[in-house]
Amino acid sequence: MESLHSQLGGLQYDDAPESAAIAKIKNEYGLFINGKFTDAKEHKSFLTINPATEETLSQVAQADSKDVDAAVQAAKRAYDKVWSKTTGPERAKYLFRIARLIQERSREFAVTETLDNGKPIRETRDIDVPLAAAHFFYYAGWADKLSYAGYGPDPQPLGVAGQIIPWNFPLLMAAWKLAPALAAGNTCVLKPAETTPLTALLLAEILQQAELPDGVVNIITGDGSTGAALVEHPDVNKIAFTGSTGVGRMIQQRIAGSGKHLTLELGGKGANIVFEDAPIDEVVEGIIDGIFFNQGHVCCAGSRLLVQESVADDVLRRLIRRVEQLRVGNPLDKNTDVGAINSAEQLARIAELTSTGEDEGATRHTSTCVLPQKGFWFPPTVFTNVSQSHRIAREEIFGPVLSMLTFRTPEEAVQKANNTNYGLACGVWSEKGSRTLWVAERLRAGVIWANTYNKFDPTSPFGGVRESGFGREGGRQGLEAYLNV
Amino acid sequence: MSENRLEVRKTYKLLINGAFPRSESGRTYEVLDAEGKFLANVAQASRKDFREAVVAARAAQAKWWSQSAYNRGQVIYRLAEMAESRHGELAEVVEACEGVKAKEARKSVSRGIDRMVWYAGWTDKISQIFGGANPVAGPYFNFSVPVPSGVVAAIAHPANSFEGLIDVTFGAIAAGNSVVVLASGDRPIPAVLLGEMSAVSDFPGGVLNILTGNAAELAPVMAAHEDVDGFDIGNIEANARVELITSAAGSIKRVFESEGFDEANAVRRMRTFIETSTVWHTKGQ
Secondary structure, rough: HHHEEEEEEOOOOOOEOHHHHOOOOEEEEEEEEOOOOEHHHHHOOOEEEEEOOEEEEEEOOOOOOHHHHHHHHHHHHHHHOOOOOOOOOHHHHHHHHHHHHHOOHHHHHHHHHHHHHHOHHHHHHHHHHHHOOOOOOOHHOOOOOHHHHOOOOOOEEEEEEEOOOOOHEEEEHHHHHHHHHHHHHEEEEEEEOOOOOOOOOHHHHHOOOOOOOOOOOOHHHHHHHHHHHHHOOOOOEEEEEEEHHHHHHHHHHHHHOOOEEEEEEEOOOOOEEEEEOOOHHHHHHHHHHHHHHHOOOOEEEOOOEEEOOOOOOOHHHHHHHHHHHHOOOOOOOOOOOOOOOOOOHHHHHHHHHHHHHHHOOOEEEEEOOOOOOOOOOOOEEEOOOOOOHHHHHHHOOOOOEEEEEEEOOOOHHHHHHHHOOOOOOOEOOOOOHHHHHHHHHOOOOOOOEEEEOOOOOOOEEEOHHHHEEEEOOHHHHHHHHHOOO | OOOOOOOOOOOEOOOOOOOOOOOOOOOOOEOOOOOOOOEEEEEEOOOOHHHHHHHHHHHHHHHHOOHHHHHHHHHHHHHHHHHHHOHHHHHHHHHHOOOHHHHHHHHHHHHHHHHHHHHHHHHHOHHHHEEEEEEOOOOOOEEEEEEOOOEEEEEEOOOOOOHHHHHHHHHHHHHHOOEEEEEOOOOOHHHHHHHHHHHHOOOOOOOOEEEEEOOHHHHHHHHHHHOOOOOOEEOOOHHHHHHHHHHHHHHHEEEEOOOOHHHHHHHHHHOOOOEEEEEEEEEEO
16 A cells, blocks of 8 residues: 555656647737727837746837827727617627637637736636637627616617726636627727736737727727726726726726716635535635635635634645645646746735734645746645734735634624625535525625635626625626616 | 694604614704794704614614515505605695695605605515526526615705605615615705604614714715715715715725616616625536
8 A cells, every 4th residue: 555655646747738839929019999009109118928937928018198098089989980880789790709719719818828927728728718708709699689688678888998907817807898898889998907918919819800890999008007097088988997906996086976987896805614514525626726726816716714613624634735736837737736926016915915924823834836946936825823803814815825714603604704895705615505595695795606616607797795896797787887777 | 733722843853773862962953944934953963873873774784684575575665654644744844844835745745655665566576687597607506696785875865855865765775775864954854754654664773764964064974984885975966976985985885876766767776786696506416
């Protein structure tokens, strides 16, 4: 037995890298305005790098307020002259085309995303890209059925939508924003995150191939100042933002009294609640998916683990063993579980918050995995002896760091889960359906996963309550964000 | 009153947590009728009264939401019954406060009561109309349920003393929220009367809290309160809204700022103060 174990223990995975060549990344990209790639007016640009290697991938235009104005004017013209006169069935066919084109070039998208973001190819290939295509396919079908959506017999679009998206799911967030907006009849100005602009620019090429009319979608790259100019532009009728609660709050304040419509998808500190009757092996996989999926760069991450006291020791022992088995490293390797942290800045924030965990007296368990020499990396980490007042139990870390707490009764689990200003997502693990529903009813969260975690689907509304924001993306409810109802 | 008798006047108080306290500040202000004649001294609610109302509203909201939708509808309907039986009294105070003709006042009260009945019928429709099952690609049963935002602070219409109170109050309540509403500053008496009726309508104490006082003083307090989830400022002048929304953004409040009493606006308000909660449950043997 022992020799068999040592033999198995000695087995290693061979490298199984996906080829980076399929990405075909250009040396530089302009802004996508009115259907064409154009230089920024001031010819400013910035570099986007591969966070796994720190190598430069491309040089991307930095849009300033004049460029933002050009993009908004293009969107306004396209709305007035073209898109508002395009019938629902025609809009639907454009969106179906886009969905198909994404599917056709899915491997190219997946590799580009992995290079620019640092997330494992397994995730971009199996989750980000297929879901992005599915999102366009789903909302395509709504474009000519809006009168059945429950918002009155003839719901109207809002006009020009300004959409600002984060770096954690770059292509998927672009799809979540663009698909419902276009289906509802709006035109768009999309601002991708500074560190992950490439798949949005690749999507711009898809829009050209789809022959989407010029100006219906404009994509402007840049930093926070670009986003601020978009938020403040007087001809923008709607702002949709996904990102931190701090920035969301600022946006709500900046547009106060302007009449602009607003939806916000902000931060979270999701509780993953494990009851003693839950199947422990499945639970451990669920905890892993909940916090280490996408390096924990997930607003709905299950970053607070709440385990019933009677099984806490067992869960922790198995969890720590599983964390040790996670393969951290080259995101292009098909066997990689945890990829690179997206930026040096984010890595510094994770490191800072994690160190407060130890300072405040929590016990740290960190994977002993070997990290690559170059790039931005953080080993999967679990904290125990965490109290509810610790910063690691209250603040969004947005990294592969889990805080474990315990509870005795369902009431206590609910109370602890709701003890946060956030309210995005929670998990509940139990074989007892009636208890799961009892708990789900009392959790203040927009999404509740029962015996699973981090699942997404275009038909399923996603979004938060309380300081996790308002408005929904996905489903019939996702149309409301882009209709004047 | 043709009877040769001195009438017994009423003291008009706040409604907080199902009780009728004076303002903790001891303040009152004079309410005049449309011709400038003294009507009553009314409690002038303070910042602290508002905070106490929010504490009551938070506790009551959980109770209110745990009752069945059918039951919540019956409670709102019960209040409509109470209001109907005191229709004449309501019309009299509306007439006095607003200075409209008696016939107009009666019509306004009728419309307000009818709107309450309309809301009573909403409580058990909201889930089916705004929620539903979602056909996700995978072995999950996925359903979306509309749930209340929580505690809503609202400012009633300044001129339309009864009818203008109904939407801001019962839109949020029908959706399962609890409400702290500030009555019209100059014309608060119909609101106080409705509050008294609510005490015999089976509302759990704290679901409906009615304050009288000064909107300019209390609206900023409502905007800044961190345990308020929704804020209805459709009845606040546009130029006063920027500051309030800026403050309300501190805790990412849901802010409702549409004016008007039409049905579309009423539904929009309900949607503003509900959240979609989506549950994924695994399917398997």
